[in-house]
Amino acid sequence: MRPSLFFARTKLLMYPRRQQELIRLIIQLGLPGDTQLDWSLLDIALTHPTVGTPNYEQLEFIGDSVVRLAASEFLWETYPDKSVGDFSAIRKVLVSDRILAQLADSYGFDRYLTLAASAVGDPSGRVSRLADAFEAVLAALYLTTHNLKLIRPWLDPHFQKLATEILQDPARQNYKDALQEWTQAHYKALPEYRVREDAVKIDRFQRFIAEVWFRDRHLGTGTGQSKKAAEQAAAKAAYTQLMEQARG
Incomplete structure (x- = not known):
């Protein structure tokens, strides 16, 4: 006990x-x-x-x-x-x-x-x-x-x-999920994330760089102190751009 x-x-x-x-x-x-x-x-x-x-x-x-x-x-x-x-x-x-x-x-x-x-x-x-x-x-x-x-x-x-x-703003805290829902709804496919580490970066909050691609198209780039954070930042850039385009 x-x-x-x-x-x-x-x-x-x-x-x-x-x-x-x-x-x-x-x-x-x-x-x-x-x-x-x-x-x-x-x-x-x-x-x-x-x-x-x-x-x-x-x-x-x-x-x-x-x-x-x-x-x-x-x-x-x-x-x-x-x-x-x-x-x-x-x-x-x-x-x-x-x-x-x-x-x-x-x-x-x-x-x-x-x-x-x-x-x-x-x-x-x-x-x-x-x-x-x-x-x-x-x-x-x-x-x-x-x-x-x-x-x-x-x-x-x-x-x-x-x-x-x-x-x-339902996408505000999880842009990866929001972007995935959008690509699946429109194209029945998932985005791809390509992450690399910037060894020369002094700022630890920008240690990782992520790019999000969809159907051979670069949608956005983001940085973060972890791979997940960088992916979220890239997804935010991509999702924001897509919503702006949709609004015309």
Whole structure:
């Protein structure tokens, strides 16, 4: 059995400096600094597997379900007239690694994440690393209370902003899906992505260059810190151009 959560909540970490770091993060999330937490779980949630065990992998597994539950409750309460299909489409974006990494980055998770030097020097893994840590933190908060009361107060505003943007422009958060739907609807075929790494680029956010092609026609180019990000940027350029042409 797991150790008593009451005991874990009332016992601070052995390292005062780490304890203060985690308290600062909690305050950044909009929670009171004296919030009763399982601090040991929160510490593990911000420990990368390269450090050893325990690490955030098991908590990330739980957090994947927690963020989906939080998004589902939010959508059900906020958009009661939307269909299940709309819920699924919006939630897919809200819980994507790209969005979760952006949220983690906005709270400066990099400053609190413990990881080996080898991982620090690997910018290509940063998005998945931040997304995993974000889910693990959600799991730590959830397992402390076994509900979403420490999560939804600060996460819902982010969901609200993103959901509004998605409803205003369904392609806004996932241009690859939008482009694919367009090419399939008109030509029953899929676009092709050609990605290369620019080894001389100093800006890590432009490390990869992607081109999207369709029926031997170059539709768009994009850059990003990962292959997926570059492909999204290329798809956005292509989709935007196609929609402008369609409007005449």
